[in-house]
Amino acid sequence: MKRRKRIKLKKNALIICLFLFLILCLCIFFLSGKDKAIEVPKENIPNVEVKDDEKSPKVYEVKMIMVGDALIHDRLYNTVRNEDGSYDFKPTIQYIKPIITKYDLKYYNQETILGGAELGYSSYPQFNSPNEVGDAFLDAGFNLVSLATNHTMDKGERGVLNSVNYWKSKKNVVYSGQWSSWDERNEVHVYDINGISYAFFSYTTWTNGLETPNGKEYLNNVYSDEKAANDISKIRDLVDVVIVAMHWGTEYSLDVSSSQEYIANYLAGLGVDLIIGSHPHVVEPVEYINNGKTFVIYSLGNFLSAQYGIDRLTGLMVEVTIKKVVDVDGTITVSIESPKAELTYTQTNDYTKYRVYPYSKLNSTILPDYMNYYEYYKGIVSSKYQKLEWGLSGEWLDGNLK
Numbered sequence: 001m002k003r004r005k006r007i008k009l010k011k012n013a014l015i016i017c018l019f020l021f022l023i024l025c026l027c028i029f030f031l032s033g034k035d036k037a038i039e040v041p042k043e044n045i046p047n048v049e050v051k052d053d054e055k056s057p058k059v060y061e062v063k064m065i066m067v068g069d070a071l072i073h074d075r076l077y078n079t080v081r082n083e084d085g086s087y088d089f090k091p092t093i094q095y096i097k098p099i100i101t102k103y104d105l106k107y108y109n110q111e112t113i114l115g116g117a118e119l120g121y122s123s124y125p126q127f128n129s130p131n132e133v134g135d136a137f138l139d140a141g142f143n144l145v146s147l148a149t150n151h152t153m154d155k156g157e158r159g160v161l162n163s164v165n166y167w168k169s170k171k172n173v174v175y176s177g178q179w180s181s182w183d184e185r186n187e188v189h190v191y192d193i194n195g196i197s198y199a200f201f202s203y204t205t206w207t208n209g210l211e212t213p214n215g216k217e218y219l220n221n222v223y224s225d226e227k228a229a230n231d232i233s234k235i236r237d238l239v240d241v242v243i244v245a246m247h248w249g250t251e252y253s254l255d256v257s258s259s260q261e262y263i264a265n266y267l268a269g270l271g272v273d274l275i276i277g278s279h280p281h282v283v284e285p286v287e288y289i290n291n292g293k294t295f296v297i298y299s300l301g302n303f304l305s306a307q308y309g310i311d312r313l314t315g316l317m318v319e320v321t322i323k324k325v326v327d328v329d330g331t332i333t334v335s336i337e338s339p340k341a342e343l344t345y346t347q348t349n350d351y352t353k354y355r356v357y358p359y360s361k362l363n364s365t366i367l368p369d370y371m372n373y374y375e376y377y378k379g380i381v382s383s384k385y386q387k388l389e390w391g392l393s394g395e396w397l398d399g400n401l402k
Contacts, residue, residue: 055328060195062322063393064105067096067344068300068315069278071111072133074123075351076306080132089136092304092354096317096344097140099358099392103319104193107144108137108303109245109278112151114166115159125208126154131166138170146245146278148177150206152220157212160219176245177202177221185218188235196324196334197239201231204247205259206279223248225266232270240324240334242272249280249299252311254380256284256298268294274320274336276300281307283316283377286339287384295320295336304356305346310367314377315344317358319392340389343377345370360391 080087100106112127114134122128137145145167152160160178167175179185191198203223212219221227223246232242244267249260264275268290275296277284284299301315319340325333343359347366362370382388 057328058326060324060326062104062194062196063102064107064320064322065100065103065392066107066276066297066300066318066320067100068303069109069111069281069305070129070133070137071281071302071305071307072127072129073306074121076304076354077121077130077133079351079353087130087132089130089133089304090139093136093140093356095355095357095361099317101141102393103141105144105322106140106142107146107245107276108142109146109149109247109276109300110134110137111149111278113147113149113154113159114163115155116162116166119155119159119162122154127151128155128159134166134170138173143173144200144243145173145175146177146202146247146276147175148202148204148221148245149247150204150208150279152178152204153207153210153212157216157219174200175202176200177204179218179221182218185221188238190235190239196241196322198241198243198322199232199235199239200243200245201228202245202247203228204279205263206247223263228267229270232267232272236271240332241274241322242270243274243276244272245276245278247279248277249284251280252282253280254282254284254311256384260298264289264294264296264298268296273334274322281305282311283314283343283381285381285384286318286341286388293335295339302346303344304354306348306351306354310345310373313346313348314359314373315346315356316377316381317342317344317392338389339385340392341378341381342390342392343374343381358392 077087080089080092082088112129114131115128119128121130147163161180164178164180167173174191189199191200203221205223207220207222236242246263248263250257260277267275272294275294277298278300280299281302282299283301286297288295297318302312303315305312307313320336321338323335323337345357345359345362345367347355347357357366359370359374364370367373378390
């Protein structure tokens with residue numbers, strides 16, 4: 001009996017010792033590993049880049065291309081007249097279309113009014129052009145059109161109203177310079193593209209003596225300092241960019257007039273970012289003014305034209321990047337950057353066929369001695385801004401010239 005009891009006590013003692021030893025081992029394990037992290041091989045850790053948008057500025061950009069005047073004489077529109085009496089201007093700018101379509105904002109100046117067939121088509125000195133001119137430019141991708149010119153009133157009030165109705169009927173195009181009422185003219189128009197808001201105004205300093213009817217000055221947007229100041233002050237704080245098309249200057253002059261310089265600086269003082277000039281029908285210089293805040297193109301010259309002379313058949317295409325940066329603190333900076341240029345030439349082919357080409361795609365058959373003309377007009381355009389780059393980002397031409 002005593003022996004059994006002794007064995008039982010030894011057995012119990014052994015169990016207790018094992019239990020205490022196990023507790024001791026557990027304590028040692030947890031105490032020794034308390035402050036140690038579990039190590040994972042670095043190659044097993046995924047490389048995840050975490051971006052904090054709140055700490056990075058947001059950048060918005062609009063690529064813009066500008067060309068000059070659509071000046072449509074009868075000797076031009078007669079070459080594209082179809083047997084059924086309609087017109088097809090699309091072939092005249094077919095070599096420019098692939099370039100234009102690569103941009104966001106695409107501007108041109110509709111020099112001659114699209115007054116409708118009912119008023120009869122006409123040429124110099126009082127023009128009326130077929131609506132198919134506008135159709136061709138819209139087909140090429142143009143979406144920003146200046147309408148205030150010295151030929152706006154060539155067909156009177158009826159012509160302007162027909163023109164406005166035409167442009168109203170088109171989608172995805174912004175126009176300015178002609179209106180059908182004071183309410184339309186004075187409405188604040190804010191447009192948006194690629195996250196950048198903009199306003200667009202078109203003014204003319206010339207009327208050819210054809211005044212608008214009294215009380216209906218909305219038909220043609222004739223420039224005055226007071227009018228521009230009133231228009232721009234209403235919208236300057238509502239948009240990122242203000243663009244103004246100015247029909248100004250001296251016809252056939254390659255030099256900038258003192259009047260152009262005055263108006264450009266006045267508009268820059270109002271906060272205008274980009275000024276696009278027309279009316280001289282020849283190219284003129286470009287430059288930055290207002291401490292680099294405003295870019296001015298004094299004249300783009302003719303784009304599609306049947307005028308005589310190399311200077312009037314040569315036009316200018318200008319590309320800019322409109323850039324908006326929103327900083328982390330909400331500060332917004334807008335700039336007109338990276339201007340690039342290319343010349344255009346309207347081939348007349350004995351005035352039986354008209355085609356617009358970029359100068360970079362010309363050859364001696366299309367225009368003899370074209371390289372000398374190219375260098376000459378480049379020099380004029382760059383004379384006030386030597387850093388101007390030549391050759392457009394979107395320039396492209398499919399196949400051979402025909």
